[in-house]
Amino acid sequence: MDIGIIGSGSIGATAARLFAGAGHNVAISNSRGPESLRDLVSDIGENASAASVDEAADFGEVVLVAIPFFAYEALPADRLSGKIVVDATNYYPGRDGEMDFGGLTSSEVISGHLSGALLVKAFNTMYYETLATGGDPSDNVQLVLFVSGDEVEAKSVVSRLIEEIGFAPKDLGSLKGSSRQQPGSPIYNVRLTREQARETLEDMD
């Protein structure tokens, strides 16, 4: 599969490496442009290429967004329309500035900007160093990555990607329900097996 990556920092670069390692083609972008990505793509290898944000958006059947939340309005809504967009961002007021979402989740806010995109919240709950190594099949434990979204087929595609890189997907329901995987939640930034995730989610109900 062709996967666009917007944001080449801790999460974007880690996910790109994992997707490329699973045999997918990744086009990686950031705010500084393709020249700045030369070392990263050469390190990842032949499945990786450097791109502008627009090129990464055009390239991907799936596009992973891994930028600071405050920059979401820079995402090219027209190019991402009709695509599966994975929202790995988190809203941190201290970093992103105080914002009033009017009761929406941060992913619903992004979905409002990206009208026409099939938005799936995922990859936001796990620290990037855990993501980098936690899917190793030689480990005895398989860790959970959570997915939320309103489009069932889009969630299936993202869940398959999660499985391919060695993690267990857990569907939390709608994009509204992504509030359960936001910062501050008991399942946020915690290493959880499937069973531990089930118990923790039960305690949250």
Ligand SMILES: NC(=O)c1ccc[n+]([C@@H]2O[C@H](COP(=O)([O-])OP(=O)(O)OC[C@H]3O[C@@H](n4cnc5c(N)ncnc54)[C@H](OP(=O)(O)O)[C@@H]3O)[C@@H](O)[C@H]2O)c1
């Ligand atoms: N760090 C983690 O463990 C972790 C885990 C889960 C979720 N997250 C979330 O994932 C998001 C990214 O976190 P991170 O730690 O990977 O951040 P990071 O290391 O600071 O990287 C951010 C990336 O976003 C790019 N960027 C910023 N504005 C952009 C724009 N307008 N257009 C295109 N690219 C832009 C930056 O480009 P340049 O390289 O050109 O500056 C950089 O590559 C955040 O929302 C964070 O809360 C982080």
